[in-house]
Amino acid sequence: MVILMLDDVDRRLLRLLQADPARGVPDLAEAVGATPARISRRLDRLRQDGVLLGSHAVIDWRAMGYSISVSLRITLDKTVARAFDDFIEAARAVPEVIEIQTFLGRVDVRLSLIARDLSDYQRIYRAQVLTLPHIADIEALMTVAAVKSDQGLPV
């Protein structure tokens, strides 16, 4: 993996854009103290180099009526050769799963699951989670509050 060398202007641009991805070129130029043409060239280069990949909308699932968010930490039965592949494929088919992560550590896979309320969660958990293949152990962490969720990089 090639690590790109970023200078101070690049870093400032990325910091500003992380705080507000909707900021336009003229606005960025003024904040950085450079011409809009120069800022455009910088942004084009960051895109070409594959550093700046775009932006995506953040959905507030609570506002959509999903008040429960649970982190399911799963250990798989590794004596089965296809345990990871089978499990992940089946987990993708559960509509309430919004994130699938794999790990090196005590936990093999983590699923982020949302549900409308506790009885909805119980239904999904029993019918669609416990039936996923090759689970050796499962632990649930229920989110009480998202204290920090900006996910920005410390550029």
Next chain:
Amino acid sequence: MTLDDLDRAILRALVANADQSTTQLGQKLGLSQPATWRRIRRLQDAGIIAGRRLVLDAEKMGFGVTVFLGVKLATKGRVSLEDFERAVGAIPEVQTVDHVLGLYDYRLRVVARDLADFERVLRRRIMTMPGVGDVEANVLLSEERRPGPLLSGH
């Protein structure tokens, strides 16, 4: 607010790419630009579209390691949760902090340049915080975001 299939299609499209204009988005969905704009506006007003997040290639920027930490507070009741949350949230390498119920009290997502850099953050910044007890670390290998219940029919 009840969503119809077009709302869900708009949300799916914006989650995939929030840089597209309302004109481009409308063309894909067979909607006029003003109609697309009004729908997006309504989703924003309802708080369903909560914002926009920049997508950067962390590895190319030199952040090769992401670790999830489960943190248990040792002296519950004597440590102020607010103080812990403020202190841990102020660490630049800590990307997310969730207060959770279960085996741990907090779940942190930490980004670092490499494992040595992660060890530095863990030892100097996180383990030194008052009240930190049991800590479990899992190194992220892969990650995928799913559309969730945005697929039509849910």
